[in-house]
Amino acid sequence: MTKRSHGDGGIDQRGENAYRLRYRIDGQRYTKTFKGTLKEARKELRRLIRSGDVGEHIAPDKMTLGAWIDRWLGLLNRQQADEDVGRRRGLVSNRSVERYEQLLRGHVVPVLGARPMQLIQPSEIDDLYVDLEQRMARRTVAHIHAILGACLKVAVRKGLIAVSPVSRAEAPSAGESDHGIVLDQDQLRKLLEGFRGSAMFPIVMTLALTGARRSEALALRWCDLDVANKTLRIERAIEQTVKYGLAIKEPKTKRGKRTIAIDDDLIALLCAEREKHLRILAGVPDGAAVDLSLIKLPENALMFPNLPAPGEDFSVTALRKPTPFTKAFLRKARVLGFPGLRLHDLRGSHETLLLDAGVPVHVVAERCGHDPTMLLRVYAKRTRKADNVAASVMGRLSKGLVR
Helix, strand or coil: CECCCHHHCEEEEEECCEEEEEEEECCEEEEEEEECCHHHHHHHHHHHHHHHHCCCCCCCCCCEHHHHHHHHHHHHHHHHHCHHHHHHHCCCCHHHHHHHHHHHHHHHHHHHCCCEHHHCCHHHHHHHHHHHHCCCCHHHHHHHHHHHHHHHHHHHHCCCCCCCHHHHCCCCCCCCCCCCCCCCHHHHHHHHHHHCCCCCHHHHHHHHHHCCCHHHHCCCEHHHEECCCCEEEECCEEEEECCCEEEEECCCCHHHCEEEECCHHHHHHHHHHHHHHHHHHHCCCCCCCCCHHHCCCCCCCECCCCCCCCCCCCCCCCCCCHHHHHHHHHHHHHHCCCCCCCCCHHHHHHHHHHHHCCCCHHHHHHHHCCCHHHHHHHHCCCCHHHHHHHHHHHHHHHCCCCC
């Protein structure tokens, strides 16, 4: 369509808004297919020639996006398998890698997987997002955008592409996130009373009174409890993946490793739970007067191990499956008059009640393993009581000013 001098390259129209770019770098001929307007094609041609002048040119590669996604996921899986490498680099968890694979192979590869990476245009990424937004939640599409961006960012760093098309695509809006339900003190007490007497009660109490995550609470061991100093050490979590099943992992961040103070009632509850485990191991019935100090639990004995199925022996080291516990909690909460309450809302309620009580933000953040700014942005929700207190404060300020 447009003939240029030898040093400026050339542009040939190949269809509607489709052009072939021809140029030379150090005497080597290159061609690239470009989708867009003629103005955008000229701009891209200038960028390619300039990249050769400054030594940043990357020769066209026929590696498809699908092939690169397989390679990138394989790299993450290999690094996860090497525990030392994973710890040193602070890599994402196995569960996160599994989620990346589900989203990329389930939604990106079927649409763009066969396209050579260097030929993918930002408009194609935009079209993908528009299509996905018709079929799934906006937050999921935003998550796909973040994962695909991270994937292609590595391709840029490896020299496979010059610029990531994701960086120039229109980022989908995640919308307003659902921060769940926050219980005030009376509501939380009602919920806890409703769980009293059930097998879930010790776990629910621990979640509510410590602000721990479900994965952290289910990974607690008896060696983490210091009765004399009234503290509880949180330094591991459990995760469940298709590939590895249930496993222990380190917390999400360095802040996740922490030692927190706990109250006398929770200590008494946990000690009573430990005594139950000792009696089961010793074969001693409840109420029988025996000296349990002679019974020793294994070093890795869990506070809340998995409940045995009928006919199975009780094991103090068997990891509890998180999903069945969460489902049981949701059913019980609905019966107690808390429809829509999530298990994770106990953590949000714990943090909000502390903030409403005037506990400094950095103290609450350290206790719950949070970044303080994240705590304020995500978890500092107001309860109805807190809002009424705020209204009364402003009422005192305005008293006598309005007739």
